[in-house]
Amino acid sequence: MKRNIAVIGAGAAGLMAAVAASDAGADVTVYEKNEKAGKKIYITGKGRCNFTNACDVQDFFDNVVVNPKFLYSAIYDFDQAAMIQFLEDNGCPTKVERGKRAFPLSDHASDVTRALTDHLRRNRVKIHYNRGVKKILAKALSDDELAADPKSRATGKISGLLLDDGRRVAADAVVLATGGVSYPSTGSTGDGYRFAESLGMEVKPQAPSLVPFTVRETWPLELQGVSLKNVQVTLFPAGETAKKKIRPVYEGFGEMMFTHFGVTGPLILSASSYADFVKFPEGFLLHLDLKPALSQEQLAERIAREFDAAKLKEFVHAIRPLFPERLAGVVAQLFVAREESASDQGNGIHRKAYTFNEKEIADLAALIKDLVLTVTGTRGFNEAIITRGGIAVKEINPSTMEARRVKNLYIAGEVIDVNAQTGGFNLQIAWSTGHLAGISAAEGTV
């Protein structure tokens, strides 16, 4: 008898679980509350879908920020090369770009979804759209079943699903792949967390991640739209600075952008993965080094040369060769504000370059290498690429993706408490956990 498997969610993890389970011979039905599959896949990689990262396996795990070890079996079962091969074999040629980021050759995210749904059609998998799931149905294990496996933590087993329209459907196994809560307009509204909690599982609190920062200072507003390519950022917990040994939670180098609310860009999104506001409710201090390639002394020498060459110019103009124009203006204002509060010189923004002494030039270099922003929060789930938190990994057997408390329930994708950096890693987590969940569901335990 073919096993009858119900998959909740036609996102990346659910579609791949359905592929793997149907390839393994199971009879698979997918329930999706949206009108189509892969709504989130469609907006990934700015519509191009950075579907994986072709790095080696150690680099892969280094880019997983939370619970990398949990993913070992899933990644070894179905790694990045396997995903590239799957797309190539299913009518979606691929390419690898800078940073080993892999994309469909067409640059169309919809081609990735189509490769999956075409495969499912060939395997005669039924996908029911506009059909949300309301509840996962499980029944208690009998005394005999409990006695047969005394080491198991399972107290229940899957019986089926309750749909939003009130119908009940029977299933031998269920794959839960409902995603997180970021970009809820794509369908990820946290239903999976409620299902898991109702089955007695621990769900870690959720927070937005890979998300822009809001800041207290107002000067980033003046720089709205200014993008910086080679910046070093260091993120410290605020309020910890008074303590002796403060450790940064993140240090990185790359590209960032100023906005009307604060800061964004790849470097900031990466930093946000480490900004745990539950652990550090006072927020964070973001230190920006605008000239990381130069030591403070080298930068002071460079400024001295610029000032020497433009002695009679206002210093704001003299430092322009170092920065984009608007940034030079803001740096000059911040310097003047700091100097005026430190002494009462009050020479202001119009000071001529030649009036700067060695100490003032050193102070200016120090400021450029350490501009501080007070991070007050993030832009929230509507702008977060992923969700931090989710179903605790201790609730799931990493070798099969089966829930430890409920037999024949398998869990995959962003609904789990794992997350990674940008670069194709999060989608690969969805493919790998989805694949392992699908294979395991087809094999079954009871």
Ligand SMILES: Cc1cc2nc3c(=O)[nH]c(=O)nc-3n(C[C@H](O)[C@H](O)[C@H](O)COP(=O)(O)OP(=O)(O)OC[C@H]3O[C@@H](n4cnc5c(N)ncnc54)[C@H](O)[C@@H]3O)c2cc1C
């Ligand atoms: C703007 C943006 C860009 C991104 N770009 C990239 C990128 O380039 N590379 C990368 O690796 N990652 C990227 N990500 C992250 C990546 O998209 C996600 O990590 C991944 O899609 C998670 O897959 P999932 O299948 O677990 O969840 P989802 O893709 O969220 O799918 C869950 C599905 O379940 C359905 N569902 C939910 N509840 C129910 C229910 N009760 N009944 C029925 N169906 C239900 C939803 O409608 C949805 O279709 C990006 C994310 C965003 C928001």
